[in-house]
Amino acid sequence: MSGPEALLAEAIAIVSSQRGRAARDRHRELLGRAIAEAERAAAEAGGRPRASALVVLARAQAARADDALHGANQLSLSAQRAPSPEECDEGWGTVAALAEGAADAAQRAADAARLVPERPAAAQAARRAAAAADAARALVRERNDAYVFHAAPGFSFGEGWHLAAAALLADVTIQVEPGQIHTAQAERFLHDAGLDARLRPPRPRPRAAKQVTGVVARAFGEAPGAARARLREAFLGGAAPTSAVRAFVDARVGRASGPKVLVWIRRGGHHPGRNTSPGELAALVEVAGAAGARPVLVGDAAFGPIPEGVIDLTLFWKEPLFQAEDGRRAQLQLFEHLTRAHGAVGQLGVTTAGMDGPALLGLPTAYLTDVTNPRMRAWVGAVPGYVEVVRSPGYLDQLRAEVGGWLARPPAP
Numbered sequence: 001m002s003g004p005e006a007l008l009a010e011a012i013a014i015v016s017s018q019r020g021r022a023a024r025d026r027h028r029e030l031l032g033r034a035i036a037e038a039e040r041a042a043a044e045a046g047g048r049p050r051a052s053a054l055v056v057l058a059r060a061q062a063a064r065a066d067d068a069l070h071g072a073n074q075l076s077l078s079a080q081r082a083p084s085p086e087e088c089d090e091g092w093g094t095v096a097a098l099a100e101g102a103a104d105a106a107q108r109a110a111d112a113a114r115l116v117p118e119r120p121a122a123a124q125a126a127r128r129a130a131a132a133a134d135a136a137r138a139l140v141r142e143r144n145d146a147y148v149f150h151a152a153p154g155f156s157f158g159e160g161w162h163l164a165a166a167a168l169l170a171d172v173t174i175q176v177e178p179g180q181i182h183t184a185q186a187e188r189f190l191h192d193a194g195l196d197a198r199l200r201p202p203r204p205r206p207r208a209a210k211q212v213t214g215v216v217a218r219a220f221g222e223a224p225g226a227a228r229a230r231l232r233e234a235f236l237g238g239a240a241p242t243s244a245v246r247a248f249v250d251a252r253v254g255r256a257s258g259p260k261v262l263v264w265i266r267r268g269g270h271h272p273g274r275n276t277s278p279g280e281l282a283a284l285v286e287v288a289g290a291a292g293a294r295p296v297l298v299g300d301a302a303f304g305p306i307p308e309g310v311i312d313l314t315l316f317w318k319e320p321l322f323q324a325e326d327g328r329r330a331q332l333q334l335f336e337h338l339t340r341a342h343g344a345v346g347q348l349g350v351t352t353a354g355m356d357g358p359a360l361l362g363l364p365t366a367y368l369t370d371v372t373n374p375r376m377r378a379w380v381g382a383v384p385g386y387v388e389v390v391r392s393p394g395y396l397d398q399l400r401a402e403v404g405g406w407l408a409r410p411p412a413p
Contacts, residue, residue: 007034034060054112055122061109062125065132068102072136081208099136106133146173146200151180158353162212167198169219175202189328193234217378241333261288264349267300278303291403346406366402
């Protein structure tokens with residue numbers, strides 16, 4: 001075995017025994033050389049040498065098609081996980097180019113096989129190349145541009161605010177996770193928000209939801225007032241909170257007058273390093289109280305008895321009122337009633353997606369993080385009143401200044 005056949009054998013052996021980019025690069029280099037030498041040999045006059053070269057050429061083109069399919073598969077996965085829609089589209093452009101390369105290889109393999117009908121190996125290679133090209137083209141056809149609205153209890157519904165906002169402001173498409181406890185609730189919220197036309201049946205390989213915050217940020221950056229007005233109309237339905245929501249909030253807040261600051265608690269199993277600590281929670285309560293506002297605890301359970309003067313709204317979403325099919329809008333109505341009737345002026349706490357619905361609707365927000373959060377940082381400077389506070393020396397002073405600014409603003413109309 002020598003010449004193009006030896007080069008092809010070496011190329012196939014490399015990807016059969018090795019992984020990684022260097023092996024793939026070497027594989028492609030050897031394939032290119034095998035194809036070039038097989039084409040030269042096939043052009044020679046004479047019988048058997050030419051026929052043998054055509055068989056090698058068909059096999060090498062089949063290997064080229066297989067390699068293009070491999071690359072298209074890998075890149076389609078990374079494209080869907082890209083941090084921005086633009087990078088996703090760029091990745092898919094390369095996938096389409098790879099599919100075209102597979103189709104070209106399949107055509108060349110078929111051309112070679114037709115010249116040696118007596119050689120079954122050539123026909124077999126041509127069929128394999130055609131199958132690879134078909135699979136690569138199918139990847140492009142089956143590209144899924146929808147984002148998943150997760151409805152399992154283990155996922156934060158807060159990402160649903162992101163997705164619904166992006167669908168309203170930028171016409172992205174959504175597929176709701178089927179067969180989960182909160183599937184009907186998610187579908188009801190999207191329906192009530194007027195987003196039926198943006199829903200798609202569930203399919204594999206949806207886009208990564210991390211792209212969505214940038215989409216929302218761009219929409220706000222172009223017209224923040226119009227974006228907020230549109231979200232408020234869709235998310236709240238243009239109506240006052242229901243009597244049931246008002247009664248629930250009024251009973252928890254009681255007769256406590258004056259401005260309120262929501263203090264979020266996070267105690268989740270996902271990224272537990274981001275969770276609220278008891279010491280920091282006490283500091284945040286102190287920041288709100290020292291500014292002249294009454295702290296309102298929201299989010300996960302507190303760490304012990306609720307301090308005197310602090311209002312407890314933790315775990316409110318577990319109440320039947322907020323677990324009903326229309327419970328997602330009811331959650332937003334709760335924050336709306338806190339703002340309109342009970343003087344909520346802002347919210348602070350560790351990064352948690354539960355804060356983001358109220359933030360999109362206009363509640364000033366300061367979220368805490370150990371290091372800048374690339375995903376949510378996109379909203380800073382775009383979504384009015386949305387502030388990132390990195391836990392660095394003096395961060396509590398920054399929070400005091402933020403809360404002071406909230407209290408200095410005139411009440412919402």
